[in-house]
Structure formats: structure tokens, C-alpha cells
Amino acid sequence: MRFTWLDWSLVFLYIIAVVAAGLMSRRRVTNISDFLVAGRQIRYHLGVATLVATELGLVTMMYFAEQGYRFGIASFIIGIIWAAAYYTIGSTGFILDRIRQMDIVTITEYFEIRFSRGVRVIGAILIIVAGVLSLGVFLKLGAVFLVHFMNIPEAYHNITLTIIVSLVVIYTMVGGMISIILTDYVQFVVLAFGMVLTTVFVLAEFGYMDFFSRISVMYASQSLDPFLHHEYGWSFIGYWTIFAISGCVLWQPVAQRIFAAQNPEVNRFIFKSTSLMFLARAFFPILWGIGAALYFGTGSDAVSGMPKLLTLILPIGMLGLFAASMFAAMMSTDSGYILAWSTIIVQDLINPLRNGTLTDAQRLLWTRISIFVIGLLMLFFGVWYQLRDTAFRYLLDVTTIYYAGGLAVLVCGLYWKRATTFGAYAAFACGALLPLASVVEDMLLQAQGSASAGFIAGLFSPNVRGLLSFVFGFTGMIIGSMVTSPDKRNSIQN
């Protein structure tokens, strides 16, 4: 037990500061626009802070560290592709400029404007399924961190996580997006210091110059070349590239920040700056994971390796700062995600199904109720579900349920005049087919206590399955639209 009173004080001080900052903003919230998109007043640097803090969660650190531990430095390719996707979209304004010019708060809202209310509801259901399923691993990996880094006994880790989620739910219910942006800034400051200093300590432990040479020796059996690596290769690179583009514009926590920005020019700045931050978002925790493999050997537990290593090499005081930064990562991501999914539930399910009759006050109330319910679901699912593969792979699978059809619907809706409502339904159905079948089959097998991989998992490798899902999504959109486009129908009738 290396945590001292100084480390615990830093953690508690940080938590009190964040909750106080979150509650402070309640007087600034005067309507639903303030609550959901901060009155669309987010400017340059605050936009980067909130996007980075939201997309850099404790779960991100844990799954990247696991990738680094298991697959070595070739895992850096994940960060490079993600950064390239953000930079390309920020530079070209592809999708970004057009959606910000609309007065909407969710991407699925656009689906109704361009196609129909039914497409909006189907899109909303798929993104909520993907979002809530992904939240399940957040607490699970958070618990691993607490047990191994802070030496919290296993008997207490669920109660600790419940307290943390409760605090997040309370300040999100009270202050909405303004509260989240304020706390994201505080969290960004702590995160930035914590991550940079921790990386320096890990490099110092193994020698700055020797570190990369030792990696080559350690992972000699696996390639450093991501194109030849058994876990990655061309199919992963293709899948991950299209997945990353989808993540830039379709993922509601990111989209909500696009809509909260003052104008499209601010968005371009935010995306280009964030792209560079996202290199380190992957590199730092991957490096910590590799450090754990160098320290303990590759035969140890990949998930708990990183927290175990850091608790041994970080000095007193720095342990507290790192723990606070991990709490920062966890709280900022959880709050951003909980608000994002509750926004979708109210804006794209409850309100359209009641023919848009909800008043602002009712929408605010329903959003707060949804925040509470999602917090409960997060706790329940996080305790019950067991991961079969890496956490990174699980998150890819569940998110592809929505992305595979959603990207086709969004891109074709914005840039292809002949895209039709039937094409949009076909895109969602075809895109979700493989990943949804795979996740549902896995859950049914787990519920039956079976350890077998399942039929769908045996059909294709995970990378090919993911790539095919996007191909199916676009194919569904194109064929569905061509069959039902007015031009086609007219030519058949004539």
C-alpha cells in the first residue's frame, strides 16, 4: 500500500473541486439549448478541452494500455489513423460544416429533416443500443484500475464506483452541458499534467534511449510493422479508418460538441487541434502498457499490468496526481456520454413519438430522468457483463452496430441527391446485421454459461466482419435508393 495521506488528499481535493465547479454553473442554465449545447457559445480552446476530456476516459487509458501490453508498439497505428481522420475532417470541413449550419442538437435529428421520422427513430434506437452497451465496460475497467492502483479492496470497489457515478449524475442533471464543459476544463488541466508526468516517469524507469530498443527485443515474435501484424494488418487498417471517420461525426458526445461550437470555423480549429492531442491519447497509455510488459513479462494479466506498474514506479504525491487525473478521465467521459445518450432518448425518441409536443420544461425534465436511468443501467451492465476479447475490440463491435449504417445515411444524405428514405432503412438494417447478431449471440451464450465463441464469430475475423458491415451499409443505401428513387420509378412507369 504506497498511497499516503498526501495522495488521498489530492484525490479528494480534486473530486470536491470538480463537483463544486459543476454545481456552480446551474444558474447559467436558462433553457433547453443551454442545457444540451451550452447555448451554442463554445469557442476555440474550450472546445478542444471539452472534446479531449470527453474522448479521453479512464476506459480509453485502460484499453490502450491493454493493446500496448499485448501487441506492442505497432498499436500506435490506432492513434495515427484516429488523428488523421480528425485532421482530414477539420481541414476539409467534410460533413462538419454542413451539419453545424443546421439548428439541431443530434445527428439523428438530421435524419428526419433529410429522410423521415422513422429513419430518425431507427437511428436513435441503434445509437442508444451502441452507447449503453459501450458504457458497460467503462465501470468494469474503472474497477480494475481502482483495485490495482489504489489498493481498494475488491469488496469496496463497486460501492466506490457507485459513489463516483452518483456524483457525475448529480452534476450532469443539475447543469447539463455548461456544467460538463466547466468540469471538462478542470479535468483537462489535471489530465494533461498527470499524463505527461507519468509518461516521463515510465520512460525514466527503463531509460529514455533504451526504451524503444528494448521493445524491439521484447516483441520480436510480433512485427513492428502494423501492415504485417497478426492483430492489425490491412483489414484492420481499412476497418479502423472508416470507423474513425464515423467516430468524428456520428458519435453523439462528439457531435454534441460540434453543435455547441459558435460556428463552423471554430469546429475546424477544434478538430485540427484535437487531432494532434489524439496522437498522445493513444501513444501515452500504449507506452505505459508496454512498460508493464517489460517490467512483468508478457505472461502476466494484460488489463491490470499498467496500474500495477504505475503504483510501483510513481513517487508519493505523483500517485495522488495520477489517481486524480484518472478520476478526471473517468468523470469527464461518463458525464459527457450520459448526457449524450439522454439527449438522444428525449430529442429523438420521446419527443418525436409524442409528435413534438413536449415543452422546453418537459424536455428538460425528461432529459434529467434519462440521465438518472442511464446511470443505473451503467452500474447494472458494468457489473454483469464479462468481456471475451480485449475491451478495445468489444467497443469496436458494439459501436459498429450504429456506425455501419449511420455513416452511409449521413454521407449519402448530405452529398447524394438520389438518396431515399427506403435506402436509409436498408443501410441501417444491412449495416447493423453482422455486429448486432455477433453481440446478441455472445450475450445469449454468456447467459447460458457457455464459453464457446459462437457461430457468427466463427464466420469472419473481427476486422473483416467490421469492414463488411460498412460495405453492407453503403450497399444497402445505394441499392435501396436506386430501386426507389423517383427517377427510377418514373422510368419504369413510362
Added chain:
Amino acid sequence: MEFWQVVWTIAFAFGFISFCYISYRIITRGYAEIQSLLEQPKQD
């Protein structure tokens, strides 16, 4: 030193420096934007 080792070392150095530089700018300039967000009357 093999090719990919050089590539990853350079990529890491670039990522590290970018992270430090942008973090510094966000921390110093973001604070003023927070004050403006909390104080300014709504414009839309």
C-alpha cells in the same frame, strides 16, 4: 535500428511535443473563454 522502430520513435516524439504545446495553449487561453461563457448574455 530497423525502419519501423525509427518511425514509431519519431511519431512518439511528435505526439509528445504536440500534446505539451496544445495543452499549454488550452490551459492558458481556455480559462478566459470559461469566464466569457459563464458571464456573457446569450447571443442567439
